[in-house]
Amino acid sequence: MVEVVFLHPDLGIGGAERLVVDAALALRRRGCGVQIWTAHFDHAHCFSECRRPALPVYCVGDWLPRTLLGRCSALCAYLRMLYVAWYLVFLSGVEFDVVFCDQVSACIPVLRLCRRAKRVLFYCHFPDRLLQSGKPGPLQRLYRLPIDWLEEYTTGLADLVLVNSKFTAGVFRRTFRSLSHLEPDVLYPSLSFAEPAGGQGQDQDEDQEVLALSPPPIGPGRDFVFLSINRFERKKNLGLALRALHCLRDLLGQEDWQRVHLVLAGGYDPRVLENVEHYRELQEMANQLQLADKVTFLRSFSDQQKVSLLRRCRCVLYTPSNEHFGIVPLEAMYSRRPVIAVNSGGPLESVVDQVTGFLRQPSPSSFAEAMEKLVRSPDLGTNMGEAGRSRVLQTFSVDAFTEQLYQYICKLTQ
Structure with a gap:
């Protein structure tokens, strides 16, 4: 059995979280062992599948701050994911073959420290540097400089990079210029509905x-x-x-x-x-x-x-x-x-x-x-x-x- 671990920053309710849950369920249906590791998980604010024993979710590092006085959220997200990866590799005792990580690529170098070589699949929803709102000032640009470099460098360390659309693939190529040798594959998200919605004769x-x-x-x-x-x-x-x-x-x-x-x-x-x-x-x-x-x-x-x-x-x-x-x-x-x-x-x-x-x-x-x-x-x-x-x-x-x-x-x- 192939053992797959999913690493995700915050397993709340959103499009990225929906994809991670759907991917874990899809691999489980194909006979893979799956676990989700995250820095934050709230049973009252998650998809219903995450509350079921069949999809184990492990939360570590939630004690780390999400921001520093309301700022530096990207830096804190990177530190939290680094801690999750470090805990998984050195403290958890979990055996796995592939890590599926998304949103934050900074954890990939830590995964490379495993005693036995592991494969890393990175799913790029969108480059993080392009998700900042508003026009950054000089201090913001200085703050983002090492973070943006780290994002690009660590993304290139993945064994396989997937993106969610042809549109994102084009943005990926234009944004990560040093990764021009990479050609990310497109894996479109799917749906979580088990039964047709809006069909005829449904329960009212x-x-x-x-x-x-x-x-x-x-x-x-x-x-x-x-x-x-x-x-x-x-x-x-x-x-x-x-x-x-x-x-x-x-x-x-x-x-x-x-x-x-x-x-x-x-x-x-x-x-x-x-x-x-x-x-x-x-x-x-x-x-x-x-x-x-x-x-x-x-x-x-x-x-x-x-x-x-x-x-x-x-x-x-x-x-x-x-x-x-x-x-x-x-x-x-x-x-x-x-x-x-x-x-x-x-x-x-x-x-x-x-x-x-x-x-x-x-x-x-x-x-x-x-x-x-x-x-x-x-x-x-x-x-x-x-x-x-x-x-x-x-x-x-x-x-x-x-x-x-x-x-x-x-x-x-x-």
Whole structure:
């Protein structure tokens, strides 16, 4: 049996975490032994699979700080992952053949210190240096200089590098110039749904749970629900959904407008200041736009609630620009829901414009025009939903993801 250990900085709820969990489950189905090691794990803020004995999760190093007086989060993340790797190699006694690490490559040199040679697979969601928000000042650039060098150098030490999209592969090549000899392979994320969402004849109990999630309700009379699923972070541009809804009001008649509702559902961690601040900012924006009775906010929903939300909605809005890949459009299409997404980054590879949804400029008017078409033409949304479902099954299936990943693991252990 091939033993695979996954190293991940913070096993919360997000796209990166979803991929790690799905990858571990995929390899387990192929007969591999799997463990996940992380610097932070909260049973109340994780995917349901992580609470099951079949997927063991080990948390070490959470006593180390996440920031230094609210700053240096990248440095702290590197130190925490170095400690996890050091603990795994020297203190855990765990035997393993392959390490699958992602997000933080600084731990790779520590893994090389094993008494017996181990193989390292690094999954690059996106270069860390490009995830910084705002324009850095002189001190920030000085602080990032050694961290960026370490990221590039240690990424090159991996035996195999995978990326989540062709878009990220191009960014990888342009960013890590010293690694021009590497050609990362693309392993598209897959989905975690075991049962079809949004299918015919499904149990309606979960739908009733969604109708009562939080005030204002999204019950009868709100029969055209737009749904946004993303973390409450500024880079996700969730305000675009609110401004688009405001523009939509001017495009629809009173009767159609009364039917429309928006649900902003997202990952929310009270430890993360940006999550707390941006959640409040969005609530204030909804009030300023006089949309308070048209918007439901939902924080840190469960997997069951997510499936129910996708079943209850009629369209999914995906607002980030230059998103590395984005699992939400796949979840929407699998659930037979059309997607309105920004025409950049990963959605260019997942959403087919005018077929499974709309790819639009990140402007309220562009999104609102696409939203209007779906409100006025229910059959259009139905046809797009069926096309989206077919596309996911053909291109982004769990079986394809499992087989491709397993072949990579086999290649590393030969």
